[in-house]
Amino acid sequence: MTTLVCIKRVVDSSSEVVLTEDGQAVDGRYAGFTTSAHEECAVELAVQIGGEITVMTLGDADAVEQLRAALAVGCTAAVHVVADPQTFGPADVAREIAAVARDGGHDLVLLGNDAADSGDFQVGIRLAYELGWPVVNGVSTVSVADGVVTASGAGPDGHETYRVPLPAVVTVLEGGVEPRYPTVPGRMKAKKVAIDERRPTAEPTGPGRVRLLLPPPAPSDVQILGKGADAAPAVVDLLEQLGVLAR
Amino acid sequence: MIVVLVETTPSGEAVEVSREAITFARSLSEAGGGVPVDAVVVGEPSADLVATLASYGVRTVHALTGEAFASYAGAAWASGIQGVRGSSVVVMAAGTPRGNEVMAHVAAREGVAMAANVLSFSGLAPFVVTRQVVGGAALEEMRLGDRPAVFTVAGHAVEAVPAATPGPADVQVHAPEVAAADLVARVVSSEEPEPDLSGTLKSAKVVVGAGRGAGSSEGFADLLELTDLLGGSLGVSRVVTSLGWRPHHEQVGQTGSRISPDLYIPCGISGAIQHWAGCSTAKHILAINTDPDAPMVTKASYAVIGDLHEVVPAINAEIRRRQ
Numbered sequence: 001m002t003t004l005v006c007i008k009r010v011v012d013s014s015s016e017v018v019l020t021e022d023g024q025a026v027d028g029r030y031a032g033f034t035t036s037a038h039e040e041c042a043v044e045l046a047v048q049i050g051g052e053i054t055v056m057t058l059g060d061a062d063a064v065e066q067l068r069a070a071l072a073v074g075c076t077a078a079v080h081v082v083a084d085p086q087t088f089g090p091a092d093v094a095r096e097i098a099a100v101a102r103d104g105g106h107d108l109v110l111l112g113n114d115a116a117d118s119g120d121f122q123v124g125i126r127l128a129y130e131l132g133w134p135v136v137n138g139v140s141t142v143s144v145a146d147g148v149v150t151a152s153g154a155g156p157d158g159h160e161t162y163r164v165p166l167p168a169v170v171t172v173l174e175g176g177v178e179p180r181y182p183t184v185p186g187r188m189k190a191k192k193v194a195i196d197e198r199r200p201t202a203e204p205t206g207p208g209r210v211r212l213l214l215p216p217p218a219p220s221d222v223q224i225l226g227k228g229a230d231a232a233p234a235v236v237d238l239l240e241q242l243g244v245l246a247r
Numbered sequence: 248m249i250v251v252l253v254e255t256t257p258s259g260e261a262v263e264v265s266r267e268a269i270t271f272a273r274s275l276s277e278a279g280g281g282v283p284v285d286a287v288v289v290g291e292p293s294a295d296l297v298a299t300l301a302s303y304g305v306r307t308v309h310a311l312t313g314e315a316f317a318s319y320a321g322a323a324w325a326s327g328i329q330g331v332r333g334s335s336v337v338v339m340a341a342g343t344p345r346g347n348e349v350m351a352h353v354a355a356r357e358g359v360a361m362a363a364n365v366l367s368f369s370g371l372a373p374f375v376v377t378r379q380v381v382g383g384a385a386l387e388e389m390r391l392g393d394r395p396a397v398f399t400v401a402g403h404a405v406e407a408v409p410a411a412t413p414g415p416a417d418v419q420v421h422a423p424e425v426a427a428a429d430l431v432a433r434v435v436s437s438e439e440p441e442p443d444l445s446g447t448l449k450s451a452k453v454v455v456g457a458g459r460g461a462g463s464s465e466g467f468a469d470l471l472e473l474t475d476l477l478g479g480s481l482g483v484s485r486v487v488t489s490l491g492w493r494p495h496h497e498q499v500g501q502t503g504s505r506i507s508p509d510l511y512i513p514c515g516i517s518g519a520i521q522h523w524a525g526c527s528t529a530k531h532i533l534a535i536n537t538d539p540d541a542p543m544v545t546k547a548s549y550a551v552i553g554d555l556h557e558v559v560p561a562i563n564a565e566i567r568r569r570q
């Protein structure tokens with residue numbers, strides 16, 4: 001059993017987002033970087049499934065940081081397709097992941113449901129078509145037994161379960177498992193793993209991006225009623241004034 | 248034509264975000280010289296559903312039926328849509344989990360691009376859409392040069408409005424052959440969905456909101472008491488439902504309910520654009536947050552800066568004292 005987990009280094013959107021001059025990308029110089037919660041859960045699920053786990057990313061040189069973080073929590077090997085992810089569209093990324101999956105002889109590929117930056121909601125599904133494998137999308141628990149993946153998550157028809165034979169692609173939504181923190185020995189071990197660096201297999205066709213924009217800043221005319229518990233009388237005055245408090 | 252995948256509730260009604268998607272399709276149709284808008288539904292549509300789709304200006308309702316559609320399989324739905332799409336220029340859906348998934352299947356099978364969570368379009372030739380990226384912190388203008396153009400519409404980006412002139416909404420029932428490979432990944436069992444109580448949330452005059460600031464599933468007692476004292480409903484952020492602290496039908500936002508109460512009191516909610524999409528039409532907003540710079544605070548009409556676990560009990564006590 002060997003699993004491939006796909007993660008992406010993304011800007012932390014809780015910090016202020018700044019764009020590059022040409023509007024083609026988020027300016028990483030002022031940003032913090034992270035991996036999305038969906039992908040952290042995909043890594044955790046892979047570790048719980050066990051066996052050989054390769055973590056891969058298509059990203060610039062700095063994406064090594066995210067690969068090491070995944071190695072520190074239990075992934076056993078790492079592949080780094082070194083490229084500028086901003087110039088790769090979802091079909092391009094799917095093709096590169098497919099090449100890594102074929103080459104590594106993996107039976108299961110786990111991805112996030114959607115990347116935290118591009119939010120394309122499609123790389124996993126395109127990957128499945130590249131490989132000719134079934135894909136289960138948007139699940140939060142995944143287990144494997146006797147060559148069959150059982151995966152489940154919340155759907156509009158209730159809590160839904162899928163069962164598909166390996167090889168398969170599964171995209172993960174956060175919430176089903178709690179990603180573990182790296183231990184000190186885990187970090188030490190991660191440092192020693194040699195990362196398999198590769199070039200992309202083909203020129204990207206790109207994401208179809210014309211440009212990025214920032215949403216217009218919203219003017220604020222908020223009235224601060226107070227700080228902490230002391231604000232309670234002012235709040236209840238307001239509730240009375242708005243007529244939402246039955247008297 | 249423009250083909251819109253329409254999702255239905257367990258009782259067979261068109262969900263609000265699908266009606267929004269049809270409304271979006273109509274504005275696209277108007278800009279494009281009146282190309283007809285067709286709907287695809289899964290299962291036999293009820294007379295009520297057909298009437299609703301007619302009121303939204305739909306020309307033809309394509310119903311996908313048969314064993315292949317008895318339980319959900321994303322690839323099978325995509326295959327069914329491909330079978331009815333003919334020479335359509337656009338295939339689209341609402342930006343729900345199913346909508347995004349099925350459109351990604353359609354795009355991969357057709358070998359075309361797909362844009363998720365589109366807010367608006369700005370040109371037809373070339374066709375350029377504006378969509379949410381970076382968790383809503385930025386917008387992307389994206390060219391959709393391929394035909395069909397495949398995309399999903401972000402929830403509550405437009406309001407669902409019936410058409411000025413209703414469509415005929417002729418029903419065509421299809422029972423297409425679906426390849427075995429498209430049925431490998433299908434739902435094999437589903438537990439009863441939690442009862443959908445979002446109706447009371449959507450019509451509530453007062454909604455008390457709760458986000459990650461609630462801290463844990465045990466952190467809701469004071470918030471529920473405030474909800475009770477105000478005779479309102481509890482609404483939560485997606486973080487709260489993803490972490491399983493509260494049921495999904497309580498979620499407010501792009502992938503939850505849209506609320507328009509007289510007063511919304513979001514507590515410990517940052518006010519991400521996807522949450523804002525569900526509450527921006529509240530008449531008054533009173534934000535309670537530890538962070539004076541949180542978008543929810545700056546966008547609110549009123550705010551209290553502080554820990555909700557201190558502020559909310561104090562408000563409850565003050566209400567009880569005055570009663």
Ligand SMILES: Cc1cc2nc3c(=O)[nH]c(=O)nc-3n(C[C@H](O)[C@H](O)[C@H](O)COP(=O)(O)OP(=O)(O)OC[C@H]3O[C@@H](n4cnc5c(N)ncnc54)[C@H](O)[C@@H]3O)c2cc1C
Pocket residue numbers: 119364382383457458459460461483484485486487498499500501502503514515516517518519520521522525535536537538541553554555556
């Ligand atoms: C495609 C897509 C669709 C989405 N749909 C939705 C949707 O429908 N609805 C939705 O809500 N989100 C949605 N999201 C998620 C959204 O982007 C945010 O991640 C989410 O709304 C954040 O939830 P939050 O405000 O509870 O948490 P956070 O963003 O983590 O904010 C927590 C807030 O609580 C404050 N806080 C912390 N502790 C306390 C305390 N003790 N007292 C008071 N304040 C405190 C913090 O200052 C902060 O402002 C969607 C995202 C995507 C990509």
Ligand SMILES: Nc1ncnc2c1ncn2[C@@H]1O[C@H](COP(=O)(O)O)[C@@H](O)[C@H]1O
Pocket residue numbers: 006007008036038039056057058059085090093110111112113114115116118119120121122123124
């Ligand atoms: N550059 C990348 N490198 C590795 N994995 C990626 C990359 N881009 C996307 N993915 C994976 O594909 C998932 C869906 O991404 P997207 O379709 O772009 O929203 C992500 O959650 C990742 O798991």
